[in-house]
């Protein structure tokens with residue numbers, strides 16, 4: 001069943017995200033993680049593409065395994081900022097060949113030394129969304145930013161671009177990670193005011209360490225509630241205690257979102273299935 005249909009038929013939709021490891025030698029570990037995640041019966045699993053600027057390219061292979069071996073819907077991410085038409089056509093061909101019906105259409109992080117070439121026809125996610133709409137019957141997801149995108153000059157503009165993406169044929173949105181649920185509720189209110197009508201899954205990233213969260217907040221601009229800052233400081237040198245309290249915080253976020261009627265929750269597992277398990281055990 002396509003992810004579009006899952007959102008039509010089920011609420012809440014529970015999904016996970018994994019990333020292909022940087023080193024080929026570590027690929028086996030991601031398959032082990034998938035095995036554990038599958039046992040938690042998610043509605044779909046997404047697989048990042050070049051996340052955080054990396055150059056991995058095992059996305060379709062891993063997404064195909066999830067779909068064809070486990071019969072669970074997979075959602076490969078596709079980024080376009082460094083792509084040319086041939087790479088996108090080849091990716092679309094590979095997705096169809098592997099019976100993958102869904103794609104998360106993204107612009108992607110701009111690499112540090114990136115200089116646009118003539119053969120880079122894609123500048124924003126919407127360019128990729130249009131290409132996928134033209135080239136097949138995909139269920140298309142896109143990214144949304146409850147606290148605004150880092151590069152965008154105003155909330156107004158960010159919402160305007162979001163509307164354009166949705167109008168171009170997006171079936172569901174997955175939000176950037178956030179730690180403050182109120183920012184998500186304010187964002188949903190703004191979407192409603194602007195009559196942007198689309199299913200929205202809330203992106204939740206469990207805290208693994210202080211350094212991981214530092215990296216993420218500079219990458220995404222997520223704000224940290226005082227409660228999280230205190231937790232990070234108090235347990236900085238007690239990894240097990242930190243993990244325990246982090247799972248509790250994420251589980252609280254998820255419970256609160258579900259009690260507010262969220263369409264879905266997307267857990268950025270960072271390839272740590274035990275953390276996803278901890279959260280779901282707390283809420284189920």
Ligand SMILES: NC(=O)C1=CN([C@@H]2O[C@H](COP(=O)(O)OP(=O)(O)OC[C@H]3O[C@@H](n4cnc5c(N)ncnc54)[C@H](O)[C@@H]3O)[C@@H](O)[C@H]2O)C=CC1
Pocket residue numbers: 047048049050051052077079105106107108109110123124125126143144149150151152157158161164165
């Ligand atoms: N690699 C991966 O798997 C993932 C990457 N991301 C990150 O999400 C971010 C960007 O991705 P998207 O949201 O898909 O990009 P996007 O193209 O929708 O937006 C990127 C920026 O451009 C602006 N923008 C959008 N459309 C525009 C237009 N038509 N004209 C002018 N400005 C426009 C937006 O306001 C935003 O500031 C990146 O930081 C990306 O790496 C997020 C999730 C997963």
Ligand SMILES: Nc1nc(=O)c2c([nH]1)NC[C@@H]1CN(c3ccc(C(=O)N[C@@H](CCC(=O)O)C(=O)O)cc3)CN21
Pocket residue numbers: 019020021022023048050051052053054109176177219220268
């Ligand atoms: N700006 C942005 N880029 C993204 O790629 C992204 C977001 N935001 N928000 C949501 C998720 C979170 N994602 C992430 C975030 C961090 C890593 C990361 O730290 N990767 C490590 C690899 C670690 C390893 O191989 O074990 C890295 O060093 O790149 C991966 C995916 C992908 N997504």
